[in-house]
Amino acid sequence: MKKVKILGSGCPSCNQLADAVNAVIAAEGIAASVEKVEDIQQIMTYNVLSTPALVVDEKVLCKGRVPSYAEIKELLTAKPHGCCGNHGNKDQRSGSCC
Amino acid sequence: MATKTSVAEVVVSAMKTFLRQPTGMASQAQNLQWIAGIFVAAVVWILLYNNLELFATQLLQIARINRTNRLGEALHFFIYEVPKVLLLLTGVVFLMGVIHTFISPERTRALLSGHRTGVGNVMAATLGIVTPFCSCSAVPLFIGFLQAGIPLGVTFSFLISAPMINEVALALLFGMFGWKVALLYTGMGLAVAIIAGMVIGKLRMEGSLEEWVQKLQKSKMPVEDDDDAISWPMRLHEGVMHVREIVGKVWLYIVFGVGLGAGIHGYVPENFMASLMGKSVWWSVPVAVLIGVPMYSNAAGILPVVQALLGKGAALGTVMAFMMSVIALSAPEMIILRKVLKPRLIAVFASVVAAGIMLVGFVFNLLL
Numbered sequence: 001m002k003k004v005k006i007l008g009s010g011c012p013s014c015n016q017l018a019d020a021v022n023a024v025i026a027a028e029g030i031a032a033s034v035e036k037v038e039d040i041q042q043i044m045t046y047n048v049l050s051t052p053a054l055v056v057d058e059k060v061l062c063k064g065r066v067p068s069y070a071e072i073k074e075l076l077t078a079k080p081h082g083c084c085g086n087h088g089n090k091d092q093r094s095g096s097c098c
Numbered sequence: 099m100a101t102k103t104s105v106a107e108v109v110v111s112a113m114k115t116f117l118r119q120p121t122g123m124a125s126q127a128q129n130l131q132w133i134a135g136i137f138v139a140a141v142v143w144i145l146l147y148n149n150l151e152l153f154a155t156q157l158l159q160i161a162r163i164n165r166t167n168r169l170g171e172a173l174h175f176f177i178y179e180v181p182k183v184l185l186l187l188t189g190v191v192f193l194m195g196v197i198h199t200f201i202s203p204e205r206t207r208a209l210l211s212g213h214r215t216g217v218g219n220v221m222a223a224t225l226g227i228v229t230p231f232c233s234c235s236a237v238p239l240f241i242g243f244l245q246a247g248i249p250l251g252v253t254f255s256f257l258i259s260a261p262m263i264n265e266v267a268l269a270l271l272f273g274m275f276g277w278k279v280a281l282l283y284t285g286m287g288l289a290v291a292i293i294a295g296m297v298i299g300k301l302r303m304e305g306s307l308e309e310w311v312q313k314l315q316k317s318k319m320p321v322e323d324d325d326d327a328i329s330w331p332m333r334l335h336e337g338v339m340h341v342r343e344i345v346g347k348v349w350l351y352i353v354f355g356v357g358l359g360a361g362i363h364g365y366v367p368e369n370f371m372a373s374l375m376g377k378s379v380w381w382s383v384p385v386a387v388l389i390g391v392p393m394y395s396n397a398a399g400i401l402p403v404v405q406a407l408l409g410k411g412a413a414l415g416t417v418m419a420f421m422m423s424v425i426a427l428s429a430p431e432m433i434i435l436r437k438v439l440k441p442r443l444i445a446v447f448a449s450v451v452a453a454g455i456m457l458v459g460f461v462f463n464l465l466l
Contacts, residue, residue, distance in 0.1 A: 040238070047245075049203035049243075050230070
């Protein structure tokens, strides 16, 4: 079960991202919970400078844009790319990281 | 014709320099495909751009419309201006989309951290032109900058220049009024952003940030420049996506706007606005700014109005001040910023920027 979070304080593209993610999850049958984080103080703990941002298992995977269907599918299904230490604060805890 | 050719040359040489950069990890064939595609697109672009006049005249001839009457003149203006402005917009937005792949907000923050007032303000305002920015990200960006220890005044310089000097505004000014006006707008916009940021920095208003932001200001978040080296085809792809997004959003405004402009071009008497917004009317600048500040519109929405006013005898400085105040400051933005700024700082921010814009208006009117 993946924990997906959408960071964004209610701008149109944040809602677009949430809709897109929900659509991918429904269509591909991915086991995931989706939570929208709209509180700016909470958003800032992820150290993102642009919204909307897509967070999977506490790891910021994408920010400042709404990725395509294929890209969201990849982000939600593949093992997190990149390496430990990327994207700052709390991602070290996620188990699938190298 | 001479200026048009030089525009085309600039675009081509810019593309060439871009493509000479290292190509990352993408396969050679893919690179070639993209380079060829962009090259063909550039050639088509230049051919179209240089033959707009011919195209417009031919089309009117085919339709058997005479240019000598008012309707014919307005139609010609429309058929000539719409493709011209759209072509310019596409070109500029594409280049900007590619530039954005080099300068993320994270990189800008990394570049700015450690710079003090002065140099920092100049850098912030300049980077504001090329960094991807969306007004709905203004708050996370603002806090992110402060967390990295970037001074408040420097952060404001960025926050003023980023929305004001954007690619849509530049492309439209360039297309409708020529490169001189576009350049003047950029220069004056930079000046306002730098000086207003420095003034706000000097006023030492850190106490007027909301308490939770003040706490964060000392938190020293890691400043990382996430340097994901992406390949050239990806960069060009981003450019194309940027065109789709931006041009897809504003083209209708432009068609309507130029249509309006065409109507005014043909029908409204010359010097209609001169008595109201002409050079000799000193109070027109402050009034234009006061009307413009709360208004919210993007550059594409406001430019047709600007063109109409200018065409009928309004002074350039007055019109520029109006346009800057509409794009740079708006009521919705103030409401967003209220989450991090106390009302006192919002008031100072708005009045310092408005004063700067008024000054620009007066200077323009005096010099031109």
